[in-house]
Amino acid sequence: MPVMPGAEAYHHAGGQIGVLLCHGFTGSPQSLRPWAEYLAAAGMTVALPRLPGHGTTWREMARTGWEDWYAELDKALADLRGSCAEVFVMGLSLGGCMALRLAEVHGDGIKGLVVVNPSIVNDAPLLRLAPLLKFVVASVPGVAGDIKKEGATELGYTRTPVKAAATLLRLWSLTQSELGKITQPVLVFHSPQDHVVKPGSVRILRERLTGGNLNVVELADSYHVATLDNDADRIFAGSLEFITSNASVPLQRD
Structure with a gap:
């Protein structure tokens, strides 16, 4: 299946600090590519996989579910851990x-987490019916492109496959149930x-991560896809500062 131009995965071989970047549901690596390139320029080894079923067609995505997407990230994490110190x-x-879920599963194998507008609860009551709805409706209107910045666009699907969306309920449930395992910053x-x-x-994260390891920064000038929005530079610089504050090995700039 051809990949949409701009939706390709990205990888950069850098220093001993590795960063795994995870794009969103029905989106593609394009939404995180500037962030990935910023971290790569700072000397890090960066992996930004394209999740199965993404960046092609929503009909192909309908043949995938959260386990497929998570498995792709888990493999990329294993590769990074094999070549990087942290x-x-x-x-x-x-x-x-999925970043939070990786931290729950891998514990100390992940040094820290940076998440942007994370989705860990069901915000759409109708989605509870998706396991049944998928048999009568193939897709619903998409959610991509929520950006405030003039002229900025997200490369994502205009339709959401109901069959794929139905699998999210299990991922959200698993992630919520084990948030207490996350001790990393x-x-x-x-x-x-x-x-x-x-x-x-975010409210649930505040309620469950009570060990002093959570910091929430508000983005007043961005919508959902903040990595392509007006506050993108704050995210990029803030994530680099977060890494330098929490890493125990030095950055190696090119």
């Missing part, structure tokens, strides 16, 4: 949820004006 994981939206960038993910996800 690894940080970062993600946008559902990619933020967690930096959350949160847009109050988010038309895709409601404040409930």
